[in-house]
Amino acid sequence: MLPLSSPTGRSSLSGVCYLSMGLIVLLLGLVFASIYIYKYFLITQSVLRCGVRYDDTLYSPFRQQLELLEDVKIYFEDNYEQINVLVPQFGGSDPADIVHDFQRGLTAYHDMALDKCYVIDLNTTIVMPPHNLWELLVNVKKGTYLPQTYIIQEEMIVTEHINDLEQLGSFIYRLCNGKETYRLKRRTARRRINRREAGNCSHIRHFENTFVVETVICKKS
Template sequence: MVKITFQPVSAQKPEKDNDEDKITIPQVHQQGYPPVRPRKPFPTGLCCLTFGLVIFVSGLVLASVYIYRSYFTPQVPEDSLFHCRVIYEDSVYAPLRGRQELEENVGIYLDDNYEQISVPVPHFGGSDPADIIHDFQRGLTAYHDIALDKCYITELNTTLVMPPRNLWELLINVKRGTYLPQTYIIQEEMVVTGRVRNMRQLGPFIHRLCFSKETYRLRRRNQRQRIERRETKKCHSIRHFENTFVVETVICNRF
C-alpha cells in the first residue's frame, strides 16, 4: 500500500535578496549639474513694437528733412545766384549826390517762379536794408524791412518787376560781361492799410520770410497824391533793383 501525503503551501514565497542585482541611476542634481529650465516664449509683441517705432522715427526724420529743405534752405543752382552792383543817377530826389551805387544779392527760382532779393545796408544812407520776395505764382510781393523787423505785403507790380526767366537772362548777360549802362531811379509810394493775421494764405516763400514778424498790407498811393510833410516822419524807403532801372519803394504808416 502506498501512502500519499501533501506538503503545506505557504501563502508567501520567500523573498530573495536581489540587492546585488539592482542598478541605481544617479539623479542629476546629485552630480552637481544645474537643473534644466523650461524655455521662455519669444517676445513677438516687443519685436513688432520696436520695428514699428523704427519705422515711425525714420518717417519723422525724412519728413523733417523735407520740411527743412522746403521751408528753410531752398536749394538753388549756382548759376541762379547773383551779386549785383548798379550805378544810377538820382537827379530827381538827390541831385547834389549825382551818381550812386546800389548793391544787392539776387536769387532766382525758375522752377518755383519767384525771386528773392537781399539789399544790404546802403553806403549812402537814406534807405533801409531789406529782403524782398516777388512771388509770380501768387502775384504777391513781400518786403521785410530789416531795420524795423517788419513785413509788408502788396500785389506784385509786373510793370516794375521782371519775370524770373527774363531777369535771369538779363543777369546772365551782365555776368558774362554785357554790363548795363548807367541807369535811373523811379519811385513808388505805398501806404499801410492793415495787419495781416493769416500768414499761410501768403504762400510758403513769403510765409518763411515773414514768420514771427509783424506783417502789414500795403496799397499803392495814387500818382496824383503826394506825401504830405506831416507824413514824412512816418515813411521809410527801400531801394532795390529787379529791372533795367532802380526802384525806390516808399512805405508810409498812418497808424
C-alpha cells in the first residue's frame, strides 16, 4: 500500500512554486527597469565631456594652439542642447552655460563671469542639431574624427532687457531665472572691434560644430 502525500510535502511544493514565480516577476521588473534607464539616460539625455584643440588666429599672429573643454548634454526627445563651457586654460574667454532650444528657435548664453543671460534667435548655420552634434562628439571622443582647428567669430549687440522669462520656454527659463537677461541682435557687417568697444565686450568660445566659435557680446556704445 502506497503512503499518502503528507501536508508538509504539498506545502513545500507550493512554497517552491511561489518562490519561482516571485523570482520571475523580479527578473521581469529588472529587465523593464533596465530598458527604462537606458531609454532615459542614453536616449533622452546624453552627456559627454569633449575637448578640442584649435589655432587662435583671431588674436595671436603666431597661430597659438589652445584647448577648449566643455560638457555637452543633449536631450533628444525635447530637441535641445545644453553646453557648459569650462573655465579656459588661458584668459580672454568667459566660462558659460549655453542652451540651444530647437523647438523655439532660441539660444541663451549665461556668462558666468558676469552672471548675466543673453538670448538671441538660434543660428542653425553654426549650431548642429542634437543627433548630428552627438554623432560628431562621439566620433571626436573616439578619435575617429578630428575637428577643424580654425575659429570663427560672431559679434552681437545687447538691445533690450527681458522681464518675462516664461515666454522663452522652460529650458531657457531654468537657465536664466534670477539673472539679468537681455536680448541680442547680430551685427550684420563684419568689422574689427576698436579698443574703446573692447572694454564693453565679453567673449565666449564654444564648440558645437566642426569648428570653434567665439561669440562676442558688446554693450551699446
